[in-house]
Amino acid sequence: MVAAGLFTRSDLAILGKAASVAELLTQKYFNFGDNEWKRNPYAVFTRKYVTKNLYEDFAFANVIRYGGKPGLDKIEPHAYSYGIVLQDPVILLELLRSSERDLWTMGLFVLTHELIHIVRFREFGADFFACAHDRDKEERLVHGITRDMLSGMNHMAPILNHYQGCADEMRAERPS
Numbered sequence: 568m569v570a571a572g573l574f575t576r577s578d579l580a581i582l583g584k585a586a587s588v589a590e591l592l593t594q595k596y597f598n599f600g601d602n603e604w605k606r607n608p609y610a611v612f613t614r615k616y617v618t619k620n621l622y623e624d625f626a627f628a629n630v631i632r633y634g635g636k637p638g639l640d641k642i643e644p645h646a647y648s649y650g651i652v653l654q655d656p657v658i659l660l661e662l663l664r665s666s667e668r669d670l671w672t673m674g675l676f677v678l679t680h681e682l683i684h685i686v687r688f689r690e691f692g693a694d695f696f697a698c699a700h701d702r703d704k705e706e707r708l709v710h711g712i713t714r715d716m717l718s719g720m721n722h723m724a725p726i727l728n729h730y731q732g733c734a735d736e737m738r739a740e741r742p743s
């Protein structure tokens with residue numbers, strides 16, 4: 568059982584700034600307009616605000632989708648709203664494991680990765696309910712894009728190298 572706690576208020580302030588940078592990077596990478604994330608807002612939740620069926624003990628975060636109607640995604644992925652659930656204890660425990668990790672860098676890595684998933688679901692027809700094989704493929708693709716965006720940033724190399732192709736640690740893009 569993961570024993571690390573929940574994010575503090577100052578942790579959340581750091582993650583909020585990391586989210587802003589992740590938004591800018593994804594806008595630029597995908598050639599979206601400046602207000603992409605204002606037009607298509609997403610929600611960020613932490614454990615305090617979700618029910619236990621959205622807890623993950625081995626993933627840093629998961630993407631959730633809500634609204635819309637069942638079976639509609641093939642036709643209109645824009646009909647859904649998307650959100651990111653940050654798994655506080657898993658991220659905090661990871662920071663304790665290595666002095667090479669800090670919350671800013673981990674937060675930017677995780678949020679950028681999850682925003683790319685949302686773009687892939689919404690704009691590129693990635694299947695929210697893909698089978699394990701296709702999900703692994705999607706994870707590798709998303710990680711490759713994450714690497715393209717974040718390579719060269721301070722302290723990012725050890726994180727990008729450690730989690731490459733390690734889909735199990737970034738899995739859990741599933742609804743409740």
Ligand SMILES: [Zn+2]
Binds near residue numbers: 680709
């Ligand atoms: Zn992922």
